[in-house]
């Protein structure tokens with residue numbers, strides 16, 4: 288256990304009673320001293336998990352070309368904000384800018400802004416030889432106003448969720464308690480509540496045992512992204528793992544050193560994530576008045592962006608071993624049992640009349 292964080296959470300629960308899953312996640316991921324996303328570089332083969340840009344340069348390159356083509360369709364605003372939420376090791380932006388630099392004027396017009404809470408990752412991002420100098424922010428609210436092209440890959444899954452569970456007696460909130468005798472965290476349920484029943488009335492037919500997840504933090508970021516686009520124009524591409532329609536099951540998971548562990552053990556030591564509710568993100572964008580496209584599967588997105596051609600191009604310059612690696616990366620990014628279907632992409636778009644949103648029209652998996 289990250290003793291100080293687990294101890295502090297246990298003391299808090301003993302003092303005030305069981306806490307919400309969102310409060311537990313917020314502390315485990317965001318505690319200023321011991322939170323998972325404050326202190327460590329967890330990404331890559333030596334960390335806890337591997338993300339798409341770490342699988343292959345093709346991912347960042349294709350996103351970079353998407354940024355440049357979107358900027359062109361938006362009328363080449365100069366300057367414009369190129370924003371990344373949760374840039375990780377900076378790999379995606381490095382590969383993206385290398386590819387997009389071929390589009391005349393794009394890099395010169397870009398003002399690069401990173402929304403990043405992790406100091407260790409900020410240092411890695413700062414060490415990269417990027418053709419534009421980033422400005423770092425703790426949250427989107429700090430990013431200046433202006434036309435924007437924004438990307439968020441595996442950012443929303445790290446934002447806290449609340450969980451609600453149905454029993455024969457009604458809807459409860461799922462909580463985290465502390466068993467002082469066994470000295471471990473345990474699941475608990477709030478008493479059934481008429482208020483929850485009313486808020487979740489659209490799900491009155493859900494069977495007992497159903498779990499509904501709501502990310503107020505995710506919806507708040509989505510709302511701000513859409514509001515900015517609505518006001519100043521631009522495009523935002525959100526890629527993450529999640530579902531296209533809200534399911535009735537628990538998706539909270541913890542991963543440590545590439546293995547699943549219980550979400551309640553070792554807060555601050557494991558990556559704690561939940562599937563992203565793309566239906567909620569799409570609904571939020573529409574409500575804010577931007578055009579919303581997708582979600583489509585990552586396989587559909589990357590195929591439409593030309594990943595097969597790019598793989599072929601790279602293989603022509605590769606040794607046999609390298610060619611096999613490129614094939615393996617392609618399969619991992621687009622394969623139905625790998626990242627191809629579980630990961631999805633959604634676009635918010637607010638462009639001038641006649642602009643063409645850069646996104647696959649085909650909704651196939």
Ligand SMILES: C[S@@+](CC[C@H](N)C(=O)[O-])C[C@H]1O[C@@H](n2cnc3c(N)ncnc32)[C@H](O)[C@@H]1O
Pocket residue numbers: 317324330338339340341372373374375376379402403404405408425426439440441442445446
């Ligand atoms: C799963 S990693 C993805 C990294 C990168 N986008 C990639 O694809 O490799 C999540 C990223 O979001 C950042 N992050 C997580 N929660 C955050 C928050 N609440 N505010 C700002 N950054 C956050 C993490 O530090 C990390 O850079």
